[in-house]
Amino acid sequence: MEQPNNNMIMNKGNYSLDTDERELRFNQIRGAGWEEEYAAYRNNWAALPQNAIVSEYPLLVDIELSTVCNLKCPMCYTITEEFKSRVGCNFMDWSLFTRIIDEIAGHVPAIRLSLRGEPTLHPDFIKCVEYAKKKGIREISFLTNGSNLSEKSFQEIMLAGADWIIISIDGLYDTYESIRKPMTFENIFETVAMIKRIKQAHYSEKPVIKIQSIWPAIRGNPGEFYDKFLAYADLIAFNPIIDFSGSHKGAKIIYEENFSCPQLYQRIIITSDGSYLMCSNDENQTEIIGNAYNETVYSAWHGENLTRIRNLHKEKDGFKNIQACRECYIPRKTVENETAVVHGRVITIKNYI
Numbered sequence: 001m002e003q004p005n006n007n008m009i010m011n012k013g014n015y016s017l018d019t020d021e022r023e024l025r026f027n028q029i030r031g032a033g034w035e036e037e038y039a040a041y042r043n044n045w046a047a048l049p050q051n052a053i054v055s056e057y058p059l060l061v062d063i064e065l066s067t068v069c070n071l072k073c074p075m076c077y078t079i080t081e082e083f084k085s086r087v088g089c090n091f092m093d094w095s096l097f098t099r100i101i102d103e104i105a106g107h108v109p110a111i112r113l114s115l116r117g118e119p120t121l122h123p124d125f126i127k128c129v130e131y132a133k134k135k136g137i138r139e140i141s142f143l144t145n146g147s148n149l150s151e152k153s154f155q156e157i158m159l160a161g162a163d164w165i166i167i168s169i170d171g172l173y174d175t176y177e178s179i180r181k182p183m184t185f186e187n188i189f190e191t192v193a194m195i196k197r198i199k200q201a202h203y204s205e206k207p208v209i210k211i212q213s214i215w216p217a218i219r220g221n222p223g224e225f226y227d228k229f230l231a232y233a234d235l236i237a238f239n240p241i242i243d244f245s246g247s248h249k250g251a252k253i254i255y256e257e258n259f260s261c262p263q264l265y266q267r268i269i270i271t272s273d274g275s276y277l278m279c280s281n282d283e284n285q286t287e288i289i290g291n292a293y294n295e296t297v298y299s300a301w302h303g304e305n306l307t308r309i310r311n312l313h314k315e316k317d318g319f320k321n322i323q324a325c326r327e328c329y330i331p332r333k334t335v336e337n338e339t340a341v342v343h344g345r346v347i348t349i350k351n352y353i
Contacts, residue, residue, distance in 0.1 A: 010046050010262055012330050014212070015350065017226050017236045017342055026235045029205045030164060034109075034138050041109045041138075049262035052314065057107040058301055060267040062280055063100060065092050065128060066117035067272050071145055073170070073179055077283045078116055086284050091122045092272040096292060098131060100270060104297055105135035113142040115269060116283060120148040126156045133161030143168065143212075146191050147183055155198055162207040167192065167233075171217030172225055179217060189228070196232045208234040215240050215349055222340040222347070240334070240351050254353045255320075259331040260313040268301055276300040278309050282324040 016023060031038030044059055068089045069078055077083050104111075111132060113119045119142045122128065132140055141164035149157075157165075169188055170176055176185045195209060211233040218225040218238060226236050261279065269277040276290040289305035300306065312318035319325040329352055338349035 009256065009259075009330065010049075013239055014237055015239070015347070017222060017238060017340075017347060019345070022235060026208055026210070029208050029234065030139065032205070037109060037138060045266060046262075049260075049265035052265065052310070054265060054302065054310070057104060057298060058266065058268045059108070060110045060112060061100070061104055061108050061297060062112045062115055062267060062269040063092065063097065064115035064117070064270065064272045065097070065113050065119045065122040065125065066090075067115075068121050069116075069118045069145075070121065070147055071118070071180060071183070082284055087116070087271075088273070089117075090272050092270075092274075094124050094127070096274055097124075097128055100292060100297065101132050101135050101137065105132075105137060108137070108297075110139040110141070111137050113140065114144065115271065115280060117272070118145055118148065120144055120153065120157075126153070126160050129157060129162050130160040139163045141165065141207075145180065145183070146188050149191050149195070151194055151198065154195055155202075158198065158202065158204060158207060164210070165195075165207045166210045166212050168213070169211050169229070170214050172221060172228060175217050192229060192232045210235040210237060213238045215351070219338075219340075223342045226342050240349065253326075254333045255317075255331045256333055258316055259319055261319065261325065261328075261330060263330075264306065264310045264313060268297065268306075270297075278306060279324070279328075281328045281330065284324075286324045287322060 018026075027042070031042075041059060044055070047053070048055055048059070067078075067087055068091065069076075072079050078087075101111075113125075113128060119125060129140055140162050142162070143166040146167045146169070167188075169192075170179045173185045176188065177183070180188070192209070192211070199205065209232070211229045213225065215238045222238075229236055263279040263281075267280065269280050269282075270292050271277060271285065274292040275285060275288045276292060276295070277285060278287050278289050287309070289309070290300040290303060292300075295303070309322060312321050313325075319331055325331060332352045334350035335353050336348050336350055338351065340347045340349060
């Protein structure tokens with residue numbers, strides 16, 4: 001077994017406000033109905049990258065259904081000129097989606113139907129969830145701003161078989177509304193409450209709901225934010241702020257020592273135009289490793305482009321040879337310079353340097 005010389009950091013950038021008991025319950029519901037396979041999936045999420053093992057297929061395929069978004073949040077890279085110049089606004093073709101699912105069904109346990117845009121805007125969103133679930137994909141998740149979740153659409157999403165929804169809610173009241181224009185806090189809170197009511201009416205624990213904020217938006221009131229959603233969400237979490245503005249360029253970035261990225265052994269990304277990306281953080285598509293219109297997931301996963309990138313990451317500071325990796329937040333060092341207290345639990349905040 002090949003052992004890389006690296007510093008592997010799993011799931012960096014996402015931190016829980018929640019209790020250990022609720023986190024355990026969240027994962028139990030996620031794995032309900034495929035418990036043994038789920039346990040293997042979660043174990044492999046860490047074991048494969050730590051041991052530099054390239055599995056037959058990735059554990060997760062990110063399928064970007066949409067680069068279109070109906071919001072213009074100030075911290076989002078999709079509003080930058082660089083992004084607009086590189087990436088168009090489009091939806092993935094249905095024929096490409098079905099081709100991808102037909103190949104990976106039975107090989108890949110999980111898919112995520114979002115990356116840069118708002119996935120629920122895709123005209124065939126429900127149909128995509130339903131198709132993937134019927135083909136045998138075990139876990140279907142997506143990230144959403146929640147603006148397009150009505151009672152009718154959520155019920156359809158639930159019945160189609162979605163397993164896990166992450167709803168981005170950045171702060172409370174005026175703070176939220178200053179970020180997520182033109183949405184209102186009252187509306188997004190009612191959406192979360194509505195989801196809970198519909199799940200209860202159908203005696204369904206899925207899809208599990210994770211509420212996710214950015215840390216600066218809740219810095220002044222993390223306990224209040226937690227309490228506001230506690231009765232409605234299955235898990236509550238936050239991310240440190242990531243600078244997508246480019247203001248850091250030219251400054252000296254402090255990196256983790258001997259860094260190597262785990263994503264190269266966990267997941268592969270397919271954009272709405274069919275491009276394969278090496279990771280979910282190459283938002284400007286600087287490192288395209290193939291195209292799904294003429295190359296299978298298996299071929300891209302084992303192809304020379306991704307193999308070259310994995311080999312670079314095995315070298316000391318080899319990631320610095322790749323533009324997207326140099327500019328990524330994951331290799332950056334963090335400083336534990338803040339704490340939050342929620343119901344007596346002390347939570348350490350790891351901000352990027």
